[in-house]
Amino acid sequence: xxxxxxxxxxxxxxxxxxxxxxxxxxxxxxxxxxxxxxxxxxxxxxxxxxxxxxxxxxxxxxxxxxxxxxxxxxxxxxxxxxxxxxxxxxxxxxxxxxxxxxxxxxxxxxxxxxxxxxxxxxxxxxxxxxxxxxxxxxxxxxxxxxxxxxxxxxxxxxxxxxxxxxxxxxxxxxxxxxxxxxxxxxxxxxxxxxxxxxxxxxxxxxxxxxxxxxxxxxxxxxxxxxxxxxxxxxxxxxxxxxxxxxxxxxxxxxxxx
Numbered sequence: 245x246x247x248x249x250x251x252x253x254x255x256x257x258x259x260x261x262x263x264x265x266x267x268x269x270x271x272x273x274x275x276x277x278x279x280x281x282x283x284x285x286x287x288x289x290x291x292x293x294x295x296x297x298x299x300x301x302x303x304x305x306x307x308x309x310x311x312x313x314x315x316x317x318x319x320x321x322x323x324x325x326x327x328x329x330x331x332x333x334x335x336x337x338x339x340x341x342x343x344x345x346x347x348x349x350x351x352x353x354x355x356x357x358x359x360x361x362x363x364x365x366x367x368x369x370x371x372x373x374x375x376x377x378x379x380x381x382x383x384x385x386x387x388x389x390x391x392x393x394x395x396x397x398x399x400x401x402x403x404x405x406x407x408x409x410x411x412x413x414x415x416x417x418x419x420x421x422x423x424x425x426x427x428x429x430x431x432x433x434x435x436x437x438x439x440x441x442x443x444x445x446x447x448x449x450x451x452x453x454x455x456x457x458x459x460x461x462x463x464x465x466x467x468x469x470x471x472x473x474x475x476x477x478x479x480x481x482x483x484x485x486x487x488x489x490x491x492x493x494x495x496x497x498x499x500x501x
Contacts, residue, residue, distance in 0.1 A: 245469050246403055247352045247412040247431070247460050250419040251305065252329030254480055255370050257336055261325040262338050263345055266367050268315060269323075271360035278358055278373065278390070281381055282308040294377055304372045315367040330450055331414075334457025337364075340465070342379035348464050350406065353399065355419040357387050361398040374491035376418045381496070388422055396424040402499075403430045410462065410471070414456040433471060435459060437482060445488075455482060 268276070285293070285308075291301040312319070324337050340348060345364070354362040357373040373379070375387050383390045403411060413420055413434040423434060437455040438445040458479050468474055474494065475484040481498040488495040 245351065245410045245412050245463060246399070246406055246408050247421070247463060248399065248423070249331055249335075249352065249354055249456065249460055250415040251323075251354055251356050252327040252332055253372065253374075254326045254328040255326050257321050257326060257370055259325075261322050262340075263342070263365065265319070265345075265365055266320075266322050267349075267363055267365045269359050269362055269368065271364040271394065272313060272315075274391075274394070275359050276313065278379075278381070279308055279311045281379070282373070289499075293379065294372065296372075300372070307308045307370045307372070307491065309337070311369050311371065315369065316499055317367075320331045320367035320369045322365045323356075323359075323362045323368045324348070324352075326368055326370075327354070331457035331460075334454040334459075335461045336457075338380035339459075339461075345386060347467065352401075352460065352463060353402065353413055353415070355395065360391055360395050374418065375422055383451055391422055393424055393427065396427050399423060400427070400429050403428070408469075411468075412460075412474070413427075414460050433474065433494065435474075435477075436493055436495045438488075438497050440497070440501065444475060445497050445499075451498075455480065 282297060287298065287305050290305055291298055348364050352364050355375065356362055357375040357377060358371045359368060369392040378386045383392065397477045399411065408430055408435065411428055411430045411432045413432055436447065437452040439448050439451050443446065459477055462477060477484065477496060481500060482496040485495045485497045
């Protein structure tokens with residue numbers, strides 16, 4: 245089972261990575277093309293484009309100008325250790341031993357506005373470029389058009405390498421839209437996590453993001469390969485709901501009161 249997740253806005257390039265092993269991202273030439281475009285933008289341009297504060301705009305303009313190849317252990321960090329946020333808090337990658345990390349390298353992919361598709365141990369340099377940003381470029385009017393079918397092709401290549409029957413979508417809507425669903429050569433399964441609030445079950449973003457990370461870790465550590473196994477997920481109080489689920493969208497509910 246191949247898993248896709250989203251990146252995170254929060255980055256950590258200060259603390260040491262658990263593993264010294266690293267790989268090079270497959271789409272760096274395209275990433276460099278985007279960086280060349282971004283370096284033509286002023287802090288004011290970036291502020292408007294990304295709807296971020298002047299301080300964050302200045303920070304990221306600096307990042308674009310310092311971005312350079314080749315990537316190495318001194319100027320970059322493995323993606324799985326660099327991203328921080330709710331999904332990654334649930335994933336808890338520092339708890340993985342080397343064997344589990346090796347398995348994760350093959351079975352987990354991170355979708356990225358700048359890097360396209362990342363393996364966990366692919367090196368990245370600090371950036372901010374969300375997939376939904378309407379950045380006009382030489383290939384189109386946004387990043388979905390920039391990446392075109394290349395992200396889908398990369399995912400299909402790994403699905404074939406794993407001989408996987410399922411693509412487990414634990415990414416956000418924004419990032420999963422970068423994949424052309426009709427062209428994926430596997431059954432897509434997109435779990436939904438809901439919490440009880442105000443007398444009904446509803447999707448609460450903060451909890452759902454962490455749950456997606458927790459499920460990803462559980463699937464990877466237990467080498468889950470089938471839907472029958474997947475619906476046995478019962479961590480952090482969530483459990484499978486037969487009534488609310490479909491084959492492609494299994495629903496997991498949690499009630500803490």
